[in-house]
Amino acid sequence: MFNENIIRLRKYRQMTQEDIAEAVGVSRQAVAKWESGETIPDLEKCRLLADLFEVSLDDLANYVPDENMGLDVPPKGKHLFGIVTVGDKGQIVIPAKARKLFDISSGDKLVVLGDESQGMAIMKAKDFLNLANIIRKGL
16 A cells, blocks of 8 residues: 555656655665565655655554545545435535544534636635635624
Protein backbone atom coordinates (compact mmCIF):
# COMPACT_ATOMS: atom_id res chain seq x y z
CA MET A 1 0.00 0.00 0.00
CA PHE A 2 2.62 2.58 1.10
CA ASN A 3 5.09 1.55 -1.58
CA GLU A 4 2.38 1.51 -4.26
CA ASN A 5 1.27 5.00 -3.25
CA ILE A 6 4.82 6.34 -3.59
CA ILE A 7 5.13 4.80 -7.05
CA ARG A 8 1.77 6.20 -8.22
CA LEU A 9 2.43 9.66 -6.82
CA ARG A 10 5.93 9.78 -8.30
CA LYS A 11 4.69 8.75 -11.72
CA TYR A 12 1.73 11.13 -11.56
CA ARG A 13 4.16 13.97 -10.86
CA GLN A 14 6.44 12.69 -13.63
CA MET A 15 9.36 12.43 -11.23
CA THR A 16 12.21 9.96 -11.18
CA GLN A 17 13.46 8.07 -8.15
CA GLU A 18 16.43 10.39 -8.29
CA ASP A 19 14.14 13.45 -8.11
CA ILE A 20 12.46 12.03 -5.01
CA ALA A 21 15.79 11.15 -3.42
CA GLU A 22 17.11 14.67 -3.92
CA ALA A 23 13.93 16.25 -2.55
CA VAL A 24 13.98 14.28 0.71
CA GLY A 25 17.74 13.91 1.15
CA VAL A 26 18.35 10.21 0.55
CA SER A 27 19.95 8.05 -2.12
CA ARG A 28 18.12 6.82 -5.20
CA GLN A 29 18.67 3.31 -3.89
CA ALA A 30 16.74 4.18 -0.70
CA VAL A 31 13.78 5.32 -2.81
CA ALA A 32 14.00 2.12 -4.86
CA LYS A 33 13.86 0.08 -1.62
CA TRP A 34 10.80 2.05 -0.46
CA GLU A 35 9.07 1.42 -3.77
CA SER A 36 9.89 -2.29 -3.73
CA GLY A 37 8.55 -2.58 -0.18
CA GLU A 38 11.91 -3.76 1.08
CA THR A 39 12.15 -0.87 3.57
CA ILE A 40 9.99 1.97 4.86
CA PRO A 41 11.30 5.51 5.42
CA ASP A 42 11.43 6.98 8.91
CA LEU A 43 8.65 9.30 10.04
CA GLU A 44 10.51 12.50 9.09
CA LYS A 45 11.12 11.22 5.55
CA CYS A 46 7.45 10.20 5.33
CA ARG A 47 6.44 13.73 6.30
CA LEU A 48 8.76 15.14 3.64
CA LEU A 49 7.27 12.77 1.06
CA ALA A 50 3.72 13.76 2.03
CA ASP A 51 4.65 17.45 1.72
CA LEU A 52 6.38 16.84 -1.60
CA PHE A 53 3.34 15.05 -3.03
CA GLU A 54 0.88 17.45 -1.31
CA VAL A 55 -1.05 14.60 0.33
CA SER A 56 -1.78 13.80 3.96
CA LEU A 57 0.63 11.56 5.81
CA ASP A 58 -2.28 9.25 6.60
CA ASP A 59 -3.23 8.93 2.92
CA LEU A 60 0.40 8.39 1.90
CA ALA A 61 0.63 5.45 4.30
CA ASN A 62 -2.88 4.01 4.26
CA TYR A 63 -4.77 4.99 1.11
CA VAL A 64 -6.11 1.99 -0.81
CA PRO A 65 -7.25 2.86 -4.36
CA ASP A 66 -9.47 -0.24 -4.62
CA GLU A 67 -11.52 1.09 -1.68
CA ASN A 68 -11.84 4.47 -3.41
CA MET A 69 -13.24 3.62 -6.85
CA GLY A 70 -9.72 2.90 -8.15
CA LEU A 71 -8.64 6.52 -7.83
CA ASP A 72 -5.20 7.51 -6.65
CA VAL A 73 -4.33 9.38 -3.46
CA PRO A 74 -6.16 12.73 -3.39
CA PRO A 75 -4.47 16.06 -2.62
CA LYS A 76 -4.38 17.07 1.04
CA GLY A 77 -7.76 18.28 2.23
CA LYS A 78 -9.66 16.83 -0.75
CA HIS A 79 -12.02 13.91 -0.26
CA LEU A 80 -14.05 11.54 -2.37
CA PHE A 81 -16.80 10.11 -0.19
CA GLY A 82 -18.37 7.91 -2.83
CA ILE A 83 -21.35 8.00 -5.12
CA VAL A 84 -24.84 8.78 -3.87
CA THR A 85 -28.17 8.23 -5.58
CA VAL A 86 -30.75 10.99 -5.84
CA GLY A 87 -34.18 9.86 -4.68
CA ASP A 88 -37.53 10.61 -6.33
CA LYS A 89 -37.89 13.85 -4.39
CA GLY A 90 -34.26 14.95 -4.83
CA GLN A 91 -33.02 13.60 -1.52
CA ILE A 92 -29.51 12.19 -1.09
CA VAL A 93 -27.83 10.36 1.76
CA ILE A 94 -24.56 11.96 2.82
CA PRO A 95 -21.99 9.20 3.43
CA ALA A 96 -21.14 8.52 7.09
CA LYS A 97 -17.46 9.41 6.60
CA ALA A 98 -18.44 12.87 5.27
CA ARG A 99 -20.95 13.41 8.09
CA LYS A 100 -18.30 12.56 10.66
CA LEU A 101 -15.57 14.70 9.10
CA PHE A 102 -17.86 17.73 8.76
CA ASP A 103 -19.78 17.12 12.02
CA ILE A 104 -23.17 16.82 10.34
CA SER A 105 -25.91 15.33 12.50
CA SER A 106 -29.53 14.41 11.98
CA GLY A 107 -31.64 17.57 11.99
CA ASP A 108 -28.82 19.92 10.93
CA LYS A 109 -29.83 22.44 8.30
CA LEU A 110 -27.68 22.58 5.18
CA VAL A 111 -27.39 25.10 2.36
CA VAL A 112 -26.99 23.84 -1.19
CA LEU A 113 -24.98 26.22 -3.38
CA GLY A 114 -24.55 25.96 -7.13
CA ASP A 115 -22.33 27.33 -9.85
CA GLU A 116 -23.14 26.21 -13.38
CA SER A 117 -19.47 26.13 -14.34
CA GLN A 118 -18.09 24.48 -11.18
CA GLY A 119 -20.89 22.38 -9.71
CA MET A 120 -22.62 22.17 -6.36
CA ALA A 121 -21.51 22.57 -2.77
CA ILE A 122 -23.23 21.80 0.52
CA MET A 123 -22.44 23.51 3.80
CA LYS A 124 -24.02 23.93 7.20
CA ALA A 125 -26.60 26.73 7.21
CA LYS A 126 -25.13 28.31 10.37
CA ASP A 127 -21.67 28.48 8.79
CA PHE A 128 -23.14 29.99 5.63
CA LEU A 129 -25.05 32.61 7.64
CA ASN A 130 -21.94 33.46 9.67
CA LEU A 131 -19.98 33.95 6.45
CA ALA A 132 -22.78 36.08 4.98
CA ASN A 133 -22.78 38.29 8.12
CA ILE A 134 -19.01 38.75 7.92
CA ILE A 135 -19.31 39.79 4.29
CA ARG A 136 -22.23 42.11 5.04
CA LYS A 137 -20.31 43.82 7.86
CA GLY A 138 -17.31 44.29 5.57
CA LEU A 139 -19.40 46.19 3.02
